[in-house]
Every structure is written in C-alpha cells, then in structure tokens.
Amino acid sequence: MxxxxxxxxxxxxxxxxxxxxxxxxxxxxxxxxxxxxxxxxVVQTNVAVYFCDDKLLNVYFHGEQAKLIWENKTHLLNHAVSASGSSFLGESLSFVIQNEKAVLSTKSAKEIQCRLLQVDS
The missing domain is CATH 1.20.5 (Single alpha-helices involved in coiled-coils or other helix-helix interfaces)
Structure with a gap:
C-alpha cells in the first residue's frame, strides 16, 4: 500500500x-x-518635416518606431533610450532629435544637421 x-x-x-x-x-x-x-x-501617426542637407525629410512616427526615406531608401528606426531628446536607431541610419534640431547619421559616419519645419498629427 x-x-x-x-x-x-x-x-x-x-x-x-x-x-x-x-x-x-x-x-x-x-x-x-x-x-x-x-x-x-497604434492608430495615430505623427509626421514631422525636417530640412536636411538642402533636402526635405519626412519622418513618420508610429508608436516606438520612425519611418523615413533618405536617398531613395526607406529606413525603419526604433526608439532608443536617450538622456536628452529622442533617438531612433536603424541598421544604416540613426536620427537624434533635440528640440527643433536633429542629426541624421549615416552608416558612413556622415552627420547631417537638420531643422524642424513642420509637425502634423
């Protein structure tokens, strides 16, 4: 038993x-x-228009992601933790925003200064 x-x-x-x-x-x-x-x-997408290197750059913010088209290529970036401003990182680009200025960094280590022109929600 x-x-x-x-x-x-x-x-x-x-x-x-x-x-x-x-x-x-x-x-x-x-x-x-x-x-x-x-x-x-996520329903809302905010669009920001920047002036970078004598070109217009549309950045579509959707949740924690950003989509932008630079030099005829679409880049999907993910939001990253940043001490000041907002940082978005991708495989070949990064986009760092501080107030009305931003820096677009390419894979070739080129930094392009950008300034905000318009924001649409």
Missing amino acids: TSFILFLRSTLITFMALVVVACSSVNNEKVIEEEVYEIED
Whole structure:
C-alpha cells in the first residue's frame, strides 16, 4: 500500500510540473502575440518635416518606431533610450532629435544637421 501511495504522489507531482511548464509556455506565446498586436493597433501617426542637407525629410512616427526615406531608401528606426531628446536607431541610419534640431547619421559616419519645419498629427 505504501508503494502505491508513493507511486500516486510521484505521478501527481510529475503531472503538476507538466501543467506548470505547459501553461507557462502558452502564456509566453500569448504575451508576445499581444505585444505585436498592440504595436499594430497604434492608430495615430505623427509626421514631422525636417530640412536636411538642402533636402526635405519626412519622418513618420508610429508608436516606438520612425519611418523615413533618405536617398531613395526607406529606413525603419526604433526608439532608443536617450538622456536628452529622442533617438531612433536603424541598421544604416540613426536620427537624434533635440528640440527643433536633429542629426541624421549615416552608416558612413556622415552627420547631417537638420531643422524642424513642420509637425502634423
């Protein structure tokens, strides 16, 4: 009888451990899906127009991301933590905003000074 109780106890513990593991992995996937959904669900996009290197630059801010077109290429940038102003980083560009001025940095380490002309919400 004692061995049967030990068998039931170990089976119950194993079953509970499997339930905990299964539930935690399902919850992780659900959280990731909800985060993606929240990003896609952002309705408002703000557009800022900058004057950079004698060219107009439209920057579309959508949630924690910025989209800009520079030299006929579309660049998607992600918001990064910054001590002052706002920084947006991408694979080949970065865009740092401080008040009405900004700096567009390219992969070739070229820094282009920009100034804000207009903001539309």
